[in-house]
Amino acid sequence: MGQEIRDFVTPSCELLALGEPVHPTREPAFGYIRNELFASLASQGFRSIALETDRVAALAVNDFVQDGAGTLDTATSEGFSHSFGDLEPNRQLVAWMREYNEGRPTEERLAFHGFDAPTENTSAPSPRRDLEYACNYLGLDLDLASLLGTDERWSRQEAILNPAMSPGDNPEAAQLRAIADDLLTSLYARAPELIAATSRADWFRARTHLTAGLGLLRYHKQSAQRIEESARISGLLATRDALMAQNLLDIRTIEEQRGPTLVFAHNGHLQRNLSSMRMAGMDLDWYSAGAIVGSLLGRRYSVVVGSLGRSEALGLGEPEPNTYEGFLQRRITTWGLTTAAAVPAARKRTDTRPEQAYSPLDQAIVDAADAVLHVNASATPTPGGR
Secondary structure: OOEOHHHHOOOOOOEEEEEEOOOOOOOOHHHHHHHHHHHHHHOOOOOEEEEEEEOOOHHHHHHHHHHOOOOHHHHHHHOOOOOHHHOHHHHHHHHHHHHHHOOOOHHHOOEEEEEEOOOOOOOOOOOHHHHHHHHHHHOOOOOOHHHHOOOHHHHOOHHHHOHHHOOOOOHHHHHHHHHHHHHHHHHHHOHHHHHHHOOHHHHHHHHHHHHHHHHHHHHHHHHOOOOOHHHHHHHHHHHHHHHHHHHHHHHHHHHOOOOOEEEEEEHHHHOOOOEEEEEOOEEEEEOOHHHHHHHHHHHHEEEEEEEEOOEOOOOEOOOOOOEHHHHHHHHOOOEEEEEHHHOOOOEOOOOOOHHHOOOOOOHHHHHOOOEEEEEOOOOOOOOOOO
16 A cells, blocks of 8 residues: 555646644654655646745745845744754755755745744734735835734733733724735735736735735634634634735735645645534634645545554554554555545544544545555655655
């Protein structure tokens, strides 16, 4: 049982999603495999990769891999959110992309994108950085400071955890959302003039900042809702994934003339079926970025979900034979890809603990996927190893 990644790249595929069942800060194996697969895809016409990291921060990584701006250290330290720049697979990816691009024509260079918002479950920053960037690009001198107040009032944990402490739905925030919406309209209305005076890349960078600022304002508004807590938190998760989906669609607008894009993130953000989790005694569910984009792009979106057999890093033991992971474990010795249709109905794995943060496969995830990437054990894979 084993297939090549090219087997899942149909002529209509624009976004190939590669999921992992646990975040890379806990289990790095999927990051190393992602790097190998992206190198293979680059030889097949893929020209970009999008990771689950802050889209604005990732501009610094793209500047480095495409044009050599800055250094590898600054790209990884400043260009990732969620501490993902500290991970060795990500550092290796950035270094390899820079080496690949060296000496190539601009249109053939690989591009790096983030497609996340800079949010955590317990915090989100002020939109100041992004709104001020857009104002500067548009040549506008607006008094945003009096509406924004201090950055701390937005970024403190209470602003997300306690709706009564959130600035997201006060009159100043409503005025900021109206201003940001007007700025976005102006950005499009003046596009010919602005692109002629700067460049198409500069215009897209300004739009990236502005949509990020708008996204943060929307996220903070959801955090301020005085509704039942599970509905409020589900709304925050849904808002984040909606912003991720919008970012993926924007990235495809930028990349559509150059080639398809590989997307790498947690299964929960890429799967086509409804995402769910249990947190603090609450049952939460929402549609992921993959479910949203998949419904809009149809066959242009393909998804490979990740599966893990055992992991020393997680303290995850051998799966039971009658589980999805157990079936794959018996057939894949190191790591490998298989069509989702080849995976028979099985039992959901139950030997995991919440602190492991591992998301087992179930029938809904498998049924909605095109393929499964299974890692037998968490040892760092060797290039080409199966």
